[in-house]
Amino acid sequence: MPATATTIDVSHLSKSFGPVDAVSDLSFVVEPGSVTGFLGPNGAGKTTTLRMLLGLVNPSSGLATFGGVGYRDLPSPLETVGTALEASSFHPGRTARNHLKVYTTATGIDPGRIDRVLKQVGIDAYADRRVGGYSLGMRQRLGLAFALLGDPRVLVLDEPINGLDPEGIRWIRGFLRELAAEGRTVLVSSHLLSEVQQSVDRAIIITRGRLVYDGTLSGLEFTARVVVDAPDRAALHSALLAAGARVDVSEGGLVVKELDGAAIGAIAHRAGVPLSLLAEQQEGLESAFLELTGTEPEPAPGVHRHGAHAAPAEGDAS
Ligand SMILES: Nc1ncnc2c1ncn2[C@@H]1O[C@H](COP(=O)(O)OP(=O)(O)O)[C@@H](O)[C@H]1O
Numbered sequence: 409m410p411a412t413a414t415t416i417d418v419s420h421l422s423k424s425f426g427p428v429d430a431v432s433d434l435s436f437v438v439e440p441g442s443v444t445g446f447l448g449p450n451g452a453g454k455t456t457t458l459r460m461l462l463g464l465v466n467p468s469s470g471l472a473t474f475g476g477v478g479y480r481d482l483p484s485p486l487e488t489v490g491t492a493l494e495a496s497s498f499h500p501g502r503t504a505r506n507h508l509k510v511y512t513t514a515t516g517i518d519p520g521r522i523d524r525v526l527k528q529v530g531i532d533a534y535a536d537r538r539v540g541g542y543s544l545g546m547r548q549r550l551g552l553a554f555a556l557l558g559d560p561r562v563l564v565l566d567e568p569i570n571g572l573d574p575e576g577i578r579w580i581r582g583f584l585r586e587l588a589a590e591g592r593t594v595l596v597s598s599h600l601l602s603e604v605q606q607s608v609d610r611a612i613i614i615t616r617g618r619l620v621y622d623g624t625l626s627g628l629e630f631t632a633r634v635v636v637d638a639p640d641r642a643a644l645h646s647a648l649l650a651a652g653a654r655v656d657v658s659e660g661g662l663v664v665k666e667l668d669g670a671a672i673g674a675i676a677h678r679a680g681v682p683l684s685l686l687a688e689q690q691e692g693l694e695s696a697f698l699e700l701t702g703t704e705p706e707p708a709p710g711v712h713r714h715g716a717h718a719a720p721a722e723g724d725a726s
């Protein structure tokens with residue numbers, strides 16, 4: 409496998425289904441060694457993008473490759489890219505073990521991998537039970553076992569957290585992190601930021617087929633609200649305004665947007681104003697996500713890029 413096949417390259421990718429522009433001029437790069445969240449509300453175009461990446465849907469224009477090589481041209485795809493697509497169906501009459509055996513037989517992957525991956529995803533005790541009796545969470549785990557079968561360096565997972573119980577969610581968060589820590593490229597889609605926010609290093613957010621954010625989660629959090637107060641609220645208010653902050657006065661304190669707690673603390677410190685309250689609002693990240701994806705009026709919002717993974721600014725949305 410060429411070393412570059414560990415990078416996911418999406419370049420000016422578009423897909424229309426008749427009048428529906430499912431994906432529009434989408435570009436991003438996903439590098440090894442971290443978990444990248446591919447986020448957006450239902451219908452945003454996530455599955456369509458991933459299906460184009462995996463050669464299951466033909467793009468209307470643009471390219472989706474692994475380091476320049478299309479999925480269909482990969483010499484040993486299962487050993488290069490592991491995939492778990494949404495609503496993957498397994499023959500209900502087959503056991504988990506037999507399901508995986510079909511693939512090891514077809515591809516020449518070491519059948520010893522079967523027990524290994526079933527154990528890795530925690531369903532080894534059910535390996536010889538028929539999949540028809542599996543819960544949704546167990547089927548999700550079997551989907552992951554399939555993705556891992558060829559010990560691939562790249563994982564493309566479409567909504568793998570959907571349907572997991574709280575224990576399963578906790579498990580998969582750690583699991584995704586481990587895979588990235590092993591140097592793998594992990595791209596994981598979700599329609600819920602809250603589902604993945606503890607496991608992703610970087611977020612690519614789309615809505616209506618268009619990129620609206622590409623960067624770190626902390627960069628996104630920047631748009632969250634922080635409630636801050638001081639015994640001398642007037643002094644704090646003027647210090648924040650003087651620093652160029654957007655401030656709303658509420659009963660519970662001053663509500664500051666577009667600055668994080670550290671920045672506000674520093675402003676107060678420089679102004680010599682002791683604080684009595686500094687609270688980053690819990691739903692800040694989620695509301696930033698909703699603001700980016702949910703209620704924006706047309707035309708589509710511009711692209712916001714923050715953080716270490718930011719791509720070059722040219723070719724920004726609009
Ligand atoms: N095969 C298809 N034929 C027609 N429209 C489709 C097809 N697949 C997806 N779409 C439409 O494309 C848009 C994006 O869908 P999808 O990629 O499934 O979004 P997501 O995975 O983010 O929920 C939606 O409007 C959906 O209805």
Ligand SMILES: [Mg+2]
Pocket residue numbers: 454455456494566567
């Ligand atoms: Mg989808």
